[in-house]
Amino acid sequence: MIKLKNISKIYKTKTVETLALNSVSINIEEGEFLSIMGPSGCGKSTLLNIMGLIDEPSNGDLSIGGYSIDDYNGKSIAKFRNEHLGFIFQSFHLINDLSVVDNVELPLLYRKVSSKVRRQMAEEALVKVGLKNRMKHFPSQLSGGQKQRVAIARAIVGKPNIILADEPTGNLDSVMGNEIMDILLGLNEEEKTTIVMVTHDEQMAKKTNRLIRLFDGSQVV
């Protein structure tokens, strides 16, 4: 599903050059639930961003679902992200001025979908994360766990075949973290969604199919 070959990423600033990723090669199968672990600053988010096509590798080849990616800026990439990828972030990234259901509808705005169908799909996604009754609430009225469930609903509303989650349980206590983890496991099981998850939590990582460890930009396991 996702093939990375010798992916490197160098961040250049005026004073320093950071080698965030050093020739990483990973092959992620369709339907796989992969977790990535490693100390802070080792390049986990960078790797996920590259898989999510929101950051460009300095070197190496990337292909997703058989398409090799070489243009990271065009309209086709935006369309690809919209149709095939779902994102979940540690800090949720909900838009505070939009209600729960409007937040969930967001990815569908960038597709040709009527507002009626949008609403219907968003409601379905909210049912899956058990938040149908909070549809009209605003993010400020939700707990952290609920916020992350809204973010998951938003990630799955467009029925993507890949979900990229950057420390989805990082801001949550273990009870809420487990809830989120159960939803992701369910998605992987029932919808066969390929999931790549960055985590600092060994317990969470153990529940996934495969674990990759990064250290200073290099893959160690």
Add this chain to the structure above:
Amino acid sequence: MIKHILTLIWNKKKKNFLLLLEIFFAFLILFGVFTFVVENMRNYNTPLGFDTENVWLVYTEIPGDADSTEIAEMKLLLRQELIALPEVESISYSNNITPFSGSAWQTGNDRNDFEFNTRIMQHDEYYEETGGLNLVEGRWFSPDDALSKYDPVVISKQFRDQCWKGKPVIDSLFILDDEGEVSDFVKIIGVVDHFKYMGEFTSEYNVTFIYEPPTSKELNTIYIRVKDNPSPNLEETINNRIASISKRNDFVIGTLESRRVRNSRKTWMPITILLGIGGFLIINVALGLFGVLWYNINKRRPEIGLRRTMGATKSDISKQFIGEILMVTIFGILISSFFTLQFPLMKLFDIENINYYYAMLISAGIILLLVLICAFYPSRQAALINPAIALHED
């Protein structure tokens, strides 16, 4: 997308309120400025109906009660002597109600089968040529008119269209003045296209010209039409002739053109000042808008990153920001328009409705254009934000 933008600005109504207020007042003020400017400029753009270039005016103080045959002879001689000058093309006498002087003689009544109001001008048979009038129907006065049964009058087109719309007007009779100053029925013999003698910026009044022969003691102002580029000493020559023939020196020579310029300055001044205030206001609104947009976009960087990861293209991001500010602007204009529309609906002032509508269109156009210009650069910057970095900042 429009629904999404509407939802977003509705949810942010508190944050958008100040912007809305700014647009609201900017529109009101621009509306005021442009109503004044449009009203005046539309008047300005209609023809005066008479020439000012190369037309000189001489105000004399020839007393009305002096021996009339003596005065009549003197005036005829004066005419002859002045017209004999090679640079003088034509001479005409009128009473002292002249263009741009501010003085007026008006009358009106409802004794005909219509009600009317008109300004009255008194001229001799030479004024058509001297003043450069443009007759659209009928003819100007001739000396024989002194003998006709009904006093002849020439009216302006506006007066005709108001009271004789669709009817033949030449040779029609009507009661001009019911107070006995002018004999009751008068007969229309001609129609001039325009006569905006109160000033270039003044809306046109109905005008009726009545006839007096050049020898009449009523007529003590002399119109002199001179050739192009008269020699510098022409004024002195004319001055000397008038002085020697009339044996007086209590007269003033001036050009109608300089009177026009002086009169129009009274309106050009406020127009310039108002446009200046309008321009200053626009610059302030622009700076405000620019600042608000800039601030908004910087505060919403993570949101921009998020939208990009969800599949928004760069142009989707630009459109989003331009769309939001445009929508707030349109609301501001609509609310403001509700108030400004009361002016034409309630007819509060003596201003043609169309001028209000023009002012509204111009104000709305300027504000929308301004908003688009101010939104363009920040929105482009927003589109260029790197999503990976923006998401990291939260």
